[in-house]
Amino acid sequence: MKLLNISLLYLSFAFFVIIGIWSLIFYYNLKDEIRDSIDDGLDNNRILIIQKVHTDSTLLLQKEFGGNNFKIYPTSKQTALQVKDTYKDTLMYRLNENDLEPVRILHTAFEYENKYYGLHIISSLVEEDDLIEDSFWSVVWLFVILVGSIIVINNVVLRKVWHPFYDILSYLKTYRLDAQASPINISTNTKEFIELQKASNALIRHATEAYTSQKQFTENASHELQTPLAIIINKLELLLESEDLKHADAQAIASIIKIADRLTQLNKSLLLLAKIENKQFTNTKAIIINELGHQYKSNFEEFTYYKEIDINIEEVELLKVNMDPTLAEILILNLTKNAVFHNVKGGQIKMYFTRQEFRICNTSNGIPLYAEKIFKRFTKEAKKTDSTGIGLALCKAICDFYDMHLSYEFSQNEHCFSVNFKKIMEPQ
Known part of the structure; x- marks a missing residue:
C-alpha cells in the first residue's frame, strides 16, 4: 500500500472515531438543550395562563387538554402547597397525529380567589427516533465530506509535498553500481528531504567506492594468482619431459600438476563467484536455454559413452x-x-524444457543429498576429491542474481535440480 493511502487510511479511522465520539456528545447535549428550551417555554406558558385566569375565569373550566395544551383542575390547599414545579417526559394521544406522541409536561399549582388549582401544561417533543436518524445522516454526510476533502488534499497537496521523496525513490530504484551516475540533486526546501538526499548520496558514494575496490581486487587477484599458477604448471610440465627423471619423481610431479590445475580451476570459480555477487555482469541478451542443453549434451558425449550414461531431452x-x-x-x-x-x-540423465522452467535429473546411488547444504561453497561428496565443491554454489549465485528459484529434490532414485526462469523470460 502506498504511503499516501496509508496516511489516508489512518486519518479516515481517526476522523471516524473522533466524529463518532463528537456525535454522541452532540446528540446528548442537543437533547438537553431542547428540553431546557421546552422547559423555559412551559414556564412562560404557566405565567401567561395564570395571568389570563385573573382576567378570564372561564379558563378554570378547561379540565381536559382537548385542543389546548393545558388543563386546570381544582385541588386542596394541602395538595397544592406540596406541589413543586415538575417536568417530565410522557406519551400522549394526539388527535392531529392520531397516535401516541412524546410530550413534555409541567405539573404545577396556583391560587385564585382563595381556591387552589392544579395546572398541567404540555409541549410536543422532537421524536427521539427522528432525532437519532437525522443526527446519524448528518454525521454520515459530515464524515463523507471530510474524507472526500482529505482525498482531494491527499492527491493534490500532499502528493506535491512528497514529490521530492518519490524523486529520490525513483532514482534509487534505477541506480546501478556499474553505471557512472551523477549524485541525487532534487530541488526542495524541506529539511527532512534535504537530509534524506544527503544520506542517500553518502550511501551511494560508499557503495560505489566499495564496489570499485572489490572490482579492482577481483581483477588484480585474477592476474596475480593465475600468472604464477600458469608458470608453475608450465615449469613442472617441462620438468616432467626430462629423460633422466625417475618414475617416482615423475609421479610426484604429475600429482603436483594435478593439484595446481585444481587450484587454478578453484581460483577461477571463486573469482567468478565474486564477480556475480558484485553484480559485474550487465550484458543482457535473449538466450534460448534449449540450445545450451543440446550443446552440452554433445560436449559430454565421450564421457557419457565411457560411463554408459544415456541423456534424454x-x-x-x-x-x-x-x-x-x-x-x-x-x-x-x-x-x-x-x-x-x-x-x-549405466545411469540416465533427463533434461526437461518448459516455457519457464529447466529441470535436469540424474540417476543416483540411492542416497539423497542434504538440500540445506548442497548450494553452499565447498560442499562435495567425500569420494569426489577432484571436485572444487563450488559448482552448485555458482548456480545458486546466478539464480539469486536474477531473482530466480533454484530447487533440489530426490525422487524415484534420482537427483533433480529445477530452475524457474519466470522473472527473466523473453516476452511472447
Whole structure:
C-alpha cells in the first residue's frame, strides 16, 4: 500500500472515531438543550395562563387538554402547597397525529380567589427516533465530506509535498553500481528531504567506492594468482619431459600438476563467484536455454559413452530468457556437469524444457543429498576429491542474481535440480 493511502487510511479511522465520539456528545447535549428550551417555554406558558385566569375565569373550566395544551383542575390547599414545579417526559394521544406522541409536561399549582388549582401544561417533543436518524445522516454526510476533502488534499497537496521523496525513490530504484551516475540533486526546501538526499548520496558514494575496490581486487587477484599458477604448471610440465627423471619423481610431479590445475580451476570459480555477487555482469541478451542443453549434451558425449550414461531431452516449449550469455552458459554447464560426474555407470540423465522452467535429473546411488547444504561453497561428496565443491554454489549465485528459484529434490532414485526462469523470460 502506498504511503499516501496509508496516511489516508489512518486519518479516515481517526476522523471516524473522533466524529463518532463528537456525535454522541452532540446528540446528548442537543437533547438537553431542547428540553431546557421546552422547559423555559412551559414556564412562560404557566405565567401567561395564570395571568389570563385573573382576567378570564372561564379558563378554570378547561379540565381536559382537548385542543389546548393545558388543563386546570381544582385541588386542596394541602395538595397544592406540596406541589413543586415538575417536568417530565410522557406519551400522549394526539388527535392531529392520531397516535401516541412524546410530550413534555409541567405539573404545577396556583391560587385564585382563595381556591387552589392544579395546572398541567404540555409541549410536543422532537421524536427521539427522528432525532437519532437525522443526527446519524448528518454525521454520515459530515464524515463523507471530510474524507472526500482529505482525498482531494491527499492527491493534490500532499502528493506535491512528497514529490521530492518519490524523486529520490525513483532514482534509487534505477541506480546501478556499474553505471557512472551523477549524485541525487532534487530541488526542495524541506529539511527532512534535504537530509534524506544527503544520506542517500553518502550511501551511494560508499557503495560505489566499495564496489570499485572489490572490482579492482577481483581483477588484480585474477592476474596475480593465475600468472604464477600458469608458470608453475608450465615449469613442472617441462620438468616432467626430462629423460633422466625417475618414475617416482615423475609421479610426484604429475600429482603436483594435478593439484595446481585444481587450484587454478578453484581460483577461477571463486573469482567468478565474486564477480556475480558484485553484480559485474550487465550484458543482457535473449538466450534460448534449449540450445545450451543440446550443446552440452554433445560436449559430454565421450564421457557419457565411457560411463554408459544415456541423456534424454524432452522439450515441451522453447525456453527463452533475457540474461548474460556467460552466466547462462555457466548455469546450464554446471548443472549438466554435476548430473554427469555424479552419476552411476549405466545411469540416465533427463533434461526437461518448459516455457519457464529447466529441470535436469540424474540417476543416483540411492542416497539423497542434504538440500540445506548442497548450494553452499565447498560442499562435495567425500569420494569426489577432484571436485572444487563450488559448482552448485555458482548456480545458486546466478539464480539469486536474477531473482530466480533454484530447487533440489530426490525422487524415484534420482537427483533433480529445477530452475524457474519466470522473472527473466523473453516476452511472447
